[in-house]
Amino acid sequence: MQQDIPFYVLILFFLLIPTSLVSPLYDGPLYDFTAYTECKEKPEEPLYGGGILKSDQQSPPAVQDNIVSSYVVNNIYVPSLVLHNLTQGTIYTFSAWVRVKGSSSAMIRATLETEKETYDCIGTVSAKLGCWSFLKGGFVLNWPSNLSIIFFQNADGKDINIEVASPSLQPFTKQQWETNQQYTINTKRKRAVTIHVSDSNGRRLQGASICIEQISKEFLFGSAIAHTILGNVPYQNWFVKRFNAAVFENELKWYATEPDEGKVNYTISDQMLQFVRTKNIVARGHNIFWEDPKYNPPWVLNLTGTQLQSAVNSRIQSLMSQYRNEFIHWDVSNEMLHFDFYEQRLGSDATLHFFETAHESDPLSTLFMNDFNVVETCSDVNSTVDAYISRVKELRRNGILMDGIGLEGHFTIPNPPLIRAILDKLATLGLPIWLTEVDISKTIDTDSQGNYLEQVLREGFSHPAVNGIMLWTAYHPNGCYQMCLTDKNFKNLAAGDVVDKLLQEWKTGRVEGVTDVHGSYSFYGFLGEYTVTVNYGNRTTKSTFSLSRGQETEHFTITLSSNS
């Protein structure tokens, strides 16, 4: 039985086999993906038994439920945790259960203050009266700290009575964090395969030589492209060599396809679609509507009531019939956690109507929400993870079956344990999660953009609930949105080098071997499609197989036809 095998044995097993790492037994902490989004009568036990907040290691001046001291912020007493001797560069995962009094609900933010720095938001939770809600987050310090404090405050700054229980602070070294990432990659992005070679009489053939090559990847990883790719062969070659997914930066947006009322023009988007189709690259549809009035066609801003309603209906029907079954996703109502242009004009159920109409126009389409400042930070009260989740649940209550969670991922300095904690909470919805517009702010120098990008991409790829990653790096000769991958000659910048390194790392290299006494050969491979060539004596056969996610070893049998 699987659960009888100690975890460290599994880890060792998975580490050794696919990467041939000569790894010592891993005895560090295993990341706990647990998250709760329902409000509970009683708090659960702390994750990691409290981690370094265990009462035998640290003894905060407890009041109830194993914390709580208090701390004065703006003359308000707030619950707090006192922490000693935190180290720089350590990845701290933090969680706690929170309940409020004197208000039916409140967005509660955890803040970390050290001698030198303040980390404004290390986690948030939408807490309620009368039941406990789960906050999950984390932080990485730039400087060591002898004495720090985590305190809990109403995000809107108003005085409120906050109770905290079952806090947990679990440190991971960088190495331990990477081991945990590798563990997920080995178990979720790869799979064990055994190839059996036999002759046409079913006899297993020992000593057959096998050559396996990965020809496609299951994990969708790509970038935005712009109309600048049309006719630009160097750009096209650079792109096609790397990516299996694309999104059009602006060319499907309403202002692009119908700049003047009634003059719908899909020439450019058709050409871009034609390009990706011929290269077997899939594309996300971005976007049908954008709630930010700034990015609507000017003529739409002048419409109200039935005029706007009918413009909206034609937009959905026109777009979805032009591109039926062409795009793998549609971002239906972009950035609805931050803006509400259509709700303002058409009433509170405008978005509901968008989803319904999109679904009717193309029943097989996959409909996404898409927003920023969800994984990037927790400081934006409009787009906290709980705000996102409650919006999805609200749509569901109204009969809208959302198909996917889009997280833009426009980062400045990423906070890896916070990213992971937020993904854990979103994963409770059971929907595919995509990072849809990943980049690092242009305020960061080019080399650091590369480093930060690598952190983000590794978090995404090593989270089991993430199904795809898109970069927001459409190339423009006079500068990309925030971050370019290449210079104007399509020579990589630091961020482009990171992408190439990871593309290589997340791919099975050529595998060669010989079948054993049972006529079998086993290996670990990244999910995707493969060709396998078998040579036995003077016989050769070439076939293909496809590896998709699963816990068990996948078996394939290859039969060599007899000589005749």
Ligand SMILES: *[C@@H]1O[C@H](CO)[C@@H](O)[C@H](O)[C@H]1NC(C)=O
């Ligand atoms: C923190 O470190 C100092 C200096 O190494 C040590 O004296 C102190 O006991 C430590 N505090 C705790 C709570 O571990």
Ligand SMILES: *[C@@H]1O[C@H](CO)[C@@H](O)[C@H](O)[C@H]1NC(C)=O
């Ligand atoms: C922490 O304590 C050590 C040893 O007492 C001291 O050298 C260091 O300056 C202190 N750090 C801070 C940030 O106060």
Ligand SMILES: *[C@@H]1O[C@H](CO)[C@@H](O)[C@H](O)[C@H]1NC(C)=O
């Ligand atoms: C549609 O757009 C294309 C590309 O911008 C342009 O060449 C063409 O003239 C447009 N068609 C109409 C009817 O405006």
Ligand SMILES: *[C@@H]1O[C@H](CO)[C@@H](O)[C@H](O)[C@H]1NC(C)=O
């Ligand atoms: C919007 O309405 C204003 C005032 O009626 C008018 O001046 C303007 O030209 C209109 N804009 C568009 C793009 O139709």
Ligand SMILES: *[C@@H]1O[C@H](CO)[C@@H](O)[C@H](O)[C@H]1NC(C)=O
């Ligand atoms: C949050 O959304 C509201 C309503 O759309 C808006 O007025 C407010 O400025 C937004 N706040 C932030 C921090 O984006």
Ligand SMILES: *[C@@H]1O[C@H](CO)[C@@H](O)[C@H](O)[C@H]1NC(C)=O
């Ligand atoms: C293949 O090898 C077998 C013996 O190993 C031999 O009998 C046969 O003629 C060979 N076939 C060809 C096409 O060379």
